[in-house]
Amino acid sequence: MLKNWGAAITCAVALCSFAGAASAQPSSPVGLPGTVGADVRLKLERDGKLTVTEVVSVPEGRTAKRVVPLRIAVSDTRDRVFEVGNASVQGKGTATSSADELVIALEPGTSTVTYSVVGAVAKIGDTLELRWQPASGWDTALDSVKVSVITPDAPKSVNCLAGAPGTSKPCTTAELGDGRGVRATEIGLPAGERIDVAVGLQDGAAPANARIEETSGLAAAFALTPVTGVVLGLLAVLLLGGVLLLWYLRGRDARALAGDVGPVNVLLTDGSGRVAFASPDGVLPGQVGTVVDEHVDVVDVTATIVDLAVRNYLWIEEVGGMDWRFVRRNPADQSLSGYERAVYSALLPDGVDSVLLSELRGRRIDLSRVRDALYADVVAKNWFARRPDAERSLWWWAGIGLALLGVALTVLLALVTGPALFGVVVVVAGVALALGARSMPARTKRGSALLEHVRGLRGYLVSVQPGDIPEADREMVFSRSLPYAVVLGETERWLGAFAGGQPGLYWFGEAEQGGDLRRFAHKFPAFLGAVDGVLAQAGHLRSLHS
Incomplete structure (x- = not known):
């Protein structure tokens, strides 16, 4: 019997030892074999x-x-x-x-x-x-x-x-x-x-x-997620790229407008000592305004009318103190540019030899041909690569179309709880494109060079004095320069400098008395204002104050 108890005790000790050894093993993620x-x-x-x-x-x-x-x-x-x-x-x-x-x-x-x-x-x-x-x-x-x-x-x-x-x-x-x-x-x-x-x-x-x-809902549709954040970042890069492109294209103009520019040499002397006025790059008064601000304005046409009178195509006559008559002197010929012939025809159509400015107020003048011809002229002269108005219109409509597409996309994505910020990104891009359309027309290198010369031309109008011009040539130089003073806003200074130096003008007169330059200097600003008013009523052109 003691033998049996001894065997039992031995077995128990062995089992306990096995269990203790098992419990002493390090822990492992493995549970049972095969799992x-x-x-x-x-x-x-x-x-x-x-x-x-x-x-x-x-x-x-x-x-x-x-x-x-x-x-x-x-x-x-x-x-x-x-x-x-x-x-x-x-x-x-x-x-x-x-x-x-x-x-x-x-x-x-x-x-x-x-x-x-x-x-x-x-x-x-x-x-x-x-x-x-x-x-x-x-x-x-x-x-x-x-x-x-x-x-x-x-x-x-x-x-x-x-x-x-x-x-x-x-x-x-x-x-x-x-x-x-x-x-x-x-x-x-x-x-x-x-x-x-x-x-x-x-x-x-x-x-x-x-x-x-x-x-779900609008909050989810407009939530800023990593994906929409990346798209917004790409938009920022795109807008920055557009700004850099404009800066590059406009850089020539910025350099032309930077720094001081002295008067350009517009007074030429021939072999006999006579002095004449010659505009830089042959630019005409109406073209000056279009090159400077990229628009065809009422003042561009007004300056062209004065220039046609100066060049003996028209005679301007004061009537009754508050009205003026335009009289045909010479027919429009091939020496005139396309837009000048359009201005001449709008003022004096075939069969009409004279017209009062007051009569033009009641007559619908179509200046669309003038505008189209003037834009075509600045392109033909290689001052612009494309018509500035067409360039602005193209980018404006492209921006509006893109913005409308963005609105539609935003609404659609919001309805399906999609990333509606994508649509907002497109709207912002479209609005930016539409707002930037006015800056899209860019001058060519030749146009930027002309812009600098026009600044010099303004310097000439501001600085020249009657004593700088021989008396025999003073009336002609004053008259040929006057349309450029009109379009560049230097009329008052130009009239003030020369009003006391000449008895009259060869292209302007009064019905009841001879031409008087002092009286002309007093009345001419009123004449310009009246012509601007009539042309502004005709439409198609931007007024001076728009």
């Missing part, structure tokens, strides 16, 4: 970033894949969004992350997966909470999952749920450890189910960095 096990360690840093290390054992002949959605619904209209970075695998497998998901694919063996998570810390009411799913989206069942969490300060609480998404089944075990740790375990996690760990943190343990995005 997948995971040991997941979470560490929350002071800056709010969560560092995750997953040690996963996959038995021979098996593979394991985990797909982690990074958008988790917190309500019918809102998602909580996580950002995963620095995903890597030590062992046999891969780990990749995108804006929508983290994908881990492992082959047989023990692999260590590491990655970081931003967005795991949230302020919920008065509580600061760390939340992450250390196991979810596996395509195979896990025999066991061990989870440990380290936080900067001692955690206040832990809540661990395991099971299908949406269920509230608690994990097998979950407890606060000593100091800053949390431990949880789940035995037997079926494929596709998840473990969701929420740890209550001390105030100030880490900054809240959770991101919530609307998934």
Whole structure:
């Protein structure tokens, strides 16, 4: 009998020794042979970033894949969004992350997966909470999952749920450890189910960095996402590129307008000593205004009428003190440019040899031919590559069309809860294009050079004195320069300088008395104002004050 008790005691000791040896073995993520096990360690840093290390054992002949959605619904209209970075695998497998998901694919063996998570810390009411799913989206069942969490300060609480998404089944075990740790375990996690760990943190343990995005309604449609942010950035680059292009095209003009420019040499002396006026690059008064401001204006036509009188195509006669008559002197010939012939025909059509300015007020004058011919002239002279008005119109309509397309796109995307900011981007681009249309016409190199010469011409009009011109040539030089003074806004100064030096003019007179330059200087501004008023009524042209 003692023998039997001795055998029993020996057996018991052996069994206890085996059990003790087994319990002394190091922990492993592997549960039972042929099963997948995971040991997941979470560490929350002071800056709010969560560092995750997953040690996963996959038995021979098996593979394991985990797909982690990074958008988790917190309500019918809102998602909580996580950002995963620095995903890597030590062992046999891969780990990749995108804006929508983290994908881990492992082959047989023990692999260590590491990655970081931003967005795991949230302020919920008065509580600061760390939340992450250390196991979810596996395509195979896990025999066991061990989870440990380290936080900067001692955690206040832990809540661990395991099971299908949406269920509230608690994990097998979950407890606060000593100091800053949390431990949880789940035995037997079926494929596709998840473990969701929420740890209550001390105030100030880490900054809240959770991101919530609307998934429906206008707020979602107009939410600023990484994709819409990139598109907005591209728009900014595009607009900047457009500004740089305009700067390049306008750079010649900016240089022409910069710095001081002295008077240009517009007074030429022939072999006999006679002095004559010659405009730079042969530019006519009406063309000067169009080259300078890129528009055909009323003042351009008024200056052209004065120039036609100066060149003996018209005679201007004052009638009754407040009216003026235009009389045909010579027919329009090939010496006139296309727009000058259009002005001549609009003023004195075929069969009409004279007309009062007061009569023109009641007659509808068509100046569209004048405008078209003047724009065609500045292109033919190679001062512009294309008609400035057509260039402005093209870009304006393109901008309006793009803006309307953007409005339609915005409405459509908002209705389907798409990224409506794309449509807003298109609207902004269209509006910018329409507003920039007025700056799109660009002068050629020759046009920019002429712009500089026109500044010099203005310097001549401001600085020249009657004594600089021989008396015999003074009337002609004064008259030929006057239309340029009109279009450049120097009429008052030009009249004031020369009014006392000549008895009259060869192209302007009064019905009841001989020409008097002093009286002309007094009346001429009223004449210009009256002509501008009649032409402005005709339409088609921009008035001086528009």
